[in-house]
Amino acid sequence: MNALSQAKRPRDPRLDFFRGLGMFIIYVAHVPWNWWTLWIPARFGFSDATEIFVFCSGMASAIAFGKIFDVHGWAMGAARILHRMWQVYWAHIGQFLVIAVGLAIVQESGFLNRCCNLTEDYVGSLNLLHLYDNTAVALPGILTLTWVPNYFDILPMYVVILSLIPLMMLVARYSVMSALALSVGLWFAAQFDLLSLPAEPWSDREWFFNPFAWQMLFFTGFAFMRGWIPAPPRSTGSWWRCAPSSCWSRCPSPISASTRMSSGSRPSVTRSGRSGSRRNSASSATSTSSRSPILPGSRRANTASTFWGTAPCGAGSCGWCRRSASSRFPSSWPAS
Numbered sequence: 001m002n003a004l005s006q007a008k009r010p011r012d013p014r015l016d017f018f019r020g021l022g023m024f025i026i027y028v029a030h031v032p033w034n035w036w037t038l039w040i041p042a043r044f045g046f047s048d049a050t051e052i053f054v055f056c057s058g059m060a061s062a063i064a065f066g067k068i069f070d071v072h073g074w075a076m077g078a079a080r081i082l083h084r085m086w087q088v089y090w091a092h093i094g095q096f097l098v099i100a101v102g103l104a105i106v107q108e109s110g111f112l113n114r115c116c117n118l119t120e121d122y123v124g125s126l127n128l129l130h131l132y133d134n135t136a137v138a139l140p141g142i143l144t145l146t147w148v149p150n151y152f153d154i155l156p157m158y159v160v161i162l163s164l165i166p167l168m169m170l171v172a173r174y175s176v177m178s179a180l181a182l183s184v185g186l187w188f189a190a191q192f193d194l195l196s197l198p199a200e201p202w203s204d205r206e207w208f209f210n211p212f213a214w215q216m217l218f219f220t221g222f223a224f225m226r227g228w229i230p231a232p233p234r235s236t237g238s239w240w241r242c243a244p245s246s247c248w249s250r251c252p253s254p255i256s257a258s259t260r261m262s263s264g265s266r267p268s269v270t271r272s273g274r275s276g277s278r279r280n281s282a283s284s285a286t287s288t289s290s291r292s293p294i295l296p297g298s299r300r301a302n303t304a305s306t307f308w309g310t311a312p313c314g315a316g317s318c319g320w321c322r323r324s325a326s327s328r329f330p331s332s333w334p335a336s
Helices: 001-008 013-030 035-039 050-073 074-109 111-116 135-143 153-173 176-191 211-225 282-289 297-307 319-328
Strands: none
Touching: 001 297, 013 035, 013 050, 035 050, 035 211, 050 153, 050 211, 074 135, 135 211, 153 176, 176 211
């Protein structure tokens, strides 16, 4: 197996599913007069489909580019990132021109008014009039990303975030904690408006999606797939039975208890292997309890589900877990 084949990793359908689901929810949220917007994730928590999509995009970028850095070195990985930035940049320019010209043609023809009785000025509402009224300033602004019209700021955000990947990989070669600290530091700077990008040259409006803030969510997903952050344990249990409890956490999946416990003490629980079965032998419990629950790359994709629920709880952190643990484990445990 050559280095090129080693650098390729298969796509994870779970990531594609959650990214597609996030895109669908974003579409639903932007359709006017739509009662489905009452049921999007933003109505029930502090995050929305955009957070899901950016987080999963970070995970997907780790799969797509991480191995290139590992196998071919930092320079080749940075070159691959630059190539991807070039693709995303021209995709942004192309879609802007197609939409701006297409909307102008449709609106000037009066077709929407005749067929659907729509009188909305879509060119003006998208802040596209400057392309026709102030072309000498608007065109250079589009090409330099200093003019980002309304609803056109997703791809420019990704161009900037992608440019940070080589920097993060370089810092992580010396210290993973330094890379994570750098990401958090950029986020804090964005919160205090110390880092921002202008959205148009004729006003002080800034990018709606500040890439220096959103990069932390992106690199959180990136760090999970790279193994910089231990993935949370995989949960297959009845998590909905813990939802009403005050601990706001999910119940654990089938777990294995270490037998290295003194009599009468609460067991220390660890995750078992892929089969999810309990291990009762002292040797198996010793080997599994000494390992950190870092999952293989493909299984780290399960962390995307944390945006729909909450972090897994340990046995005993809510009432149902305590009752469940007491029914599944004996009251006394043999000493090692």
